[in-house]
Amino acid sequence: MYALFYLFRYILRSYGNSKLNKLNLKDGEIELVEDNSIFNKHLDEILYFFQVTKYNVVIIEDLDRFGTSNIFLKLRELNQLVNESKIVGRHITFVYAIRDDVFKDEERTKFFDYITTVIPVINPSNSKDKLKELLISKGFEENEIPDEDLSEMAFFIQDMRILTNIVNEYKQYREKLCTGQAQKLNLTKLLAMIVYKNYYPQDFAQLHRREGKVYSCISKKRQFVEDAIKGIKKRSEEIQKEEEAYFNEKHIKIEELRLLLLYRIKNATNNRMYRICLGDKCCVLEDIAKDSGLFDKLITQSSIRYEYYDYYDRISSKSGSIDLKTIDKDTNYLGRITLLEKEPSKFQVQYQKTKNEQKAVKSLRLKDIISQYNLSESELYQSIQLTPMQDVFLRRGYIDEEYYDYISYFYEGMVSQSDRELLLNIKRQICQPNDYHIDKIENFVKELKPYMFEHRSILNIDLLDYIANTHEQKENFDHFMKHLENENPQLDFLVDYYTYGKCNRTVFEHIVKWNKTKAWEIMCVNSPAIKKETLTEAFLKYCGELEPCTQAWVNSNYTFLTNRVDSIGLDRCLEIACESVFESIQANNDDILDCVIESNSYTLSIDNLVVIVHRLMPSDSTLNTDTLNYTRILATQNNRVINNVNSNIGEVIKLLHDKEKDESTESILYILNNVNIETLTKELYLKGQHNQIANFDDIIDSSLYTLAIKDYLVAPTWDNVMTYYNHCKNVTEELVNYMEHYVSELAAITIREQDPANDLFEELLAKNILSISTYKSFATTFTTVFDYSCKALKTLENERLGILIDKEKLAFNQDVLSVINDTSALCHYIEHFYPQFRSHCTWSFNWTEELAILVINKEIGFSDSSLEVVNAIPKSFRIQPKLANKLATIYLRRDDAIDEDEDVSMAIISHCNDERNSVQLALRYMKLSNGNFDKIEKALCAIGHKYEILTDKSKRPSLEGKHYQLELLNYLKGLGYIASFKKEIKEKNTVYRVYPTKNKE
Secondary structure, eight states: OHHHHHHHHHHHHHHOSSSOOEEEOSSOEEEOOTTSOGGGSSHHHHHHHHHHSOOOEEEEEOGGGGOOSHHHHHHHHHHHHHHHOTTTOSOOEEEEEOOGGGSOTTGGGGTOSOOOOOOOSOOTTTHHHHHHHHHHHTTOOTTSSOHHHHHHHHTTOOOHHHHHHHHHHHHHHHHHHSSGGGGGOOHHHHHHHHHHHHHOHHHHHHHHTTOHHHHHHHHTHHHHHHHHHHHHHHHHHHHHHHHHHHHHHTTSOHHHHHHHHHHHHHHHHOTTEEEEEETTEEEOHHHHHHOHHHHHHHHTOSEEEEEEEOTTSOEEEEEEEOOHHHHTTTTOHHHHHHHHTSOHHHHHHHHHHHHHHHHHHTTSOHHHHHHHTTGGGSHHHHHTOOOHHHHHHHHHTSSOTTGGGGTSOOOTTOOOHHHHHHHHHHHTTOOOOTTOOOSSHHHHHHTOOGGGGSSGGGOOHHHHHHHHTOGGGHHHHHHHHTTTSSSSOOHHHHHHHHHHOSOHHHHHHHHHHHOHHHHHIIIIISSOHHHHHHHHHHHHHHOOSOOHHHHHHHHTOHHHHHTTHHHHOHHHHHHHHHTOOBSSOOSSOHHHHHHHHHHTOBOOOHHHHHHHHHHHOTTOTTOSTTTOOHHHHHHTOOHHHHHHHHHTHHHHHHHOOOTTOOOOHHHHHHHHHOTTSOHHHHHHHHTTOSSOBSOSTTOSOGGGHHHHHHTTOBOOOHHHHHHHHHHHTSOOHHHHHHHHHTHHHHHTSOBOOOHHHHHHHHHHHSSSOSOHHHHHHHHTTBOOOBOSOOGGGGGSOHHHHHHHHHTTOBOOSHHHHHHHTTSTTHHHHHHHTHHHHHHTTTSOOOOOHHHHHHHHHHHHTOTTOOHHHHHHSOHHHHTOHHHHHHHHHHHHHSTTOOOSSHHHHHHHHHHOSOHHHHHHHHHHHHHHTTTOHHHHHHHHHHHOGGGGGGGOTTOOOEEOOOHHHHHHHHHHHHHTSEEEEEEEEETTEEEEEEEEOSSOO
């Protein structure tokens, strides 16, 4: 039976293809033709076979490889014929070993009488255990390969036969490769390589020829590195944008941004919103903005309950949903709040992290690059179309750059096929990629001949690494370096070697030793831009002392150095920084900046000084190019910086803007007294400072007094004003401007009468140098009074004289009068001092009509009008018509009083518009003239009008009947000047008819 089983197995395996056409048996064959019946051929031979043998079971397997179920129909027919044959005479059973998926649905039940299930020995859940079990059975240690790695590899093994073969091959490879120098092979990688070999034998074979999917992935490591660096640079740019956004927003308080967002929520929900309820607490928007806890709680909610004012101004409550993303879409308040919550130092940390990454990524293994930078999702990685096993093995590092050590047997002096191809290309002067990997470098170098170094095809990173680090290869190294030390060096190779090579110091120091100046010019000045940065970095790292041309470039490229601290090395960067004088520095590396500050390695510019002061005083949030001043520099308390600034103070002051004008008093004095600062520079810089020096005592050079006054640097006190006045011997324009500027401060200080102040008093108040408002303010500041004849007052503006008079800064005496008499302020002066004037009205006054009117008006105000004062008024003014009414009033107040000058009296009577006063004054005149008819007639004529008719004896005039007229008529009748008069009624009005006398006495 077993012989028959193997017979059938052999037949099927040897002659199986897409269709089963023929079965070869011992004494015949069965040909299965699709168009013919099985009875057509060899049936007799089959029956005979079973007749002469005792086999009663036929086992058939591997039929599922044909992928069709038709063959089972033919075999079933054959089985039936054999069993029905009388010559066989026994039951023959056909047993089929096939997979379940050969048949679809229920059709398999049509072919078989009985179906038994065979449970698989191996599956993904136990493959690891089976693998480990077999490895132990082969004599390997239990923990030779970690269980985690076994599990990862066994996950892909689902066939016991393959698993067995993997273990067998692993044993063979291990025994052959892990001997001698190869003892250090990683057994996990070796097992993984065997698993990969069993599942992908074709790709494994291509790996020897540097072909296939796995090799394609490994060979693209450099491209993966470049992609990773692009990603890092992109993150660095995002950090930079975020930092810029931070500094653009930092003037805004977080609380303000929160409140703005809350108002947008209010406007989007209900613009009559009063409070928002968070839990059991209802808060106004301002309180939520102040409390980060409440605000954070609010922004996590999709709906809110709030209170609002209804149309009757009653508080009601309501709930509603909020969509913060939509509300905040245009303004991005939440993003700006998050940004402001960051510490500025975090940006520096993030920058540094990206720099470290750029350096580290170049040395990462393939598995780390793929996993850390998620390159499996990149277009480049996916284009390789790795299978799941290949993908996992490469990600886990089971297969990596060292693959060749795990697929080839090591022989002394042997070069790999790949190395052989490179040697051939070098001989043929065909250049290969700079990073072409040399598998057996020591053996490879032994194959090199001197002539092979003549062509640039010799350029290879692995080769240069080896010969640069091997003393015995010095001659080859020098020969190799000729390609890099000439007028037209292979810059592409230099860039690649600096990036991926391992002996950079040896290589680049050799180039520098060749010709430092020429190397700088070729590598860093004339090289293409895409290579220049890398080559410049390499040059600076290894060039030692800088040549003048290099130093000049470094001085103007501070950020180039700070951005490459990790690549060049901190110590080397510090060494370069100490010897440089940077034109523009930045706060992007604290170590370099500290070194620059300590060694004064910077030019004195406003931007540089801001960076330095900010580094030394990071808490000063107001510091910028506009606010930096000498005081802030002193506040750093850094002697190196302060001494450097002081040594160049003349230039530094020209740089500072100090728009805040908040220099300290000490700084102001230092700048003012410093002989190294030009006077004009001092004046421009110090003007408008908020702080001031107390007095002139600490100003060393008195010639700077004017500057101190001009720039308002000294405190506003009268002592300082007098000090400067005494210094200049007069009131200068600068002093006037100073006093005008500080008028309120100076006006609040009273100056007691003293000799030094008297001169200033006269200079300020006896001249027209101050503005009227300032003059008025200062008038009360001095206790001194003009009680002497100050000639300067004659030229003083009338308004200023008025101020002096009102503020009683002029005494009433003949000395002052002698001056005031010649001014237009005399009336004002008399009016102000009128009581004194009444007592001294006989002094010599320059009378004017205006003054006369003033005096008459003032006297009218007195019930006891002084005739002495009135008579002091010159006759020429007393006879003026415009004064007649008022003079009449004054005289009539006094019994029997009349102007002592008859002409004046007649003028008053004549010009008085008030008939009653005129008649009464005339009557008084008549009485005082003792009834002299001539004077009576003169008075009557002075009254004029109808009264003058009384002098005509031929007339009988009539008067209206006023009481003062009656008094006059009675007096005239009593004197006999008229004969009589009688009362008459004329047109219903009472009149007095006057009858003249015949003769006049």
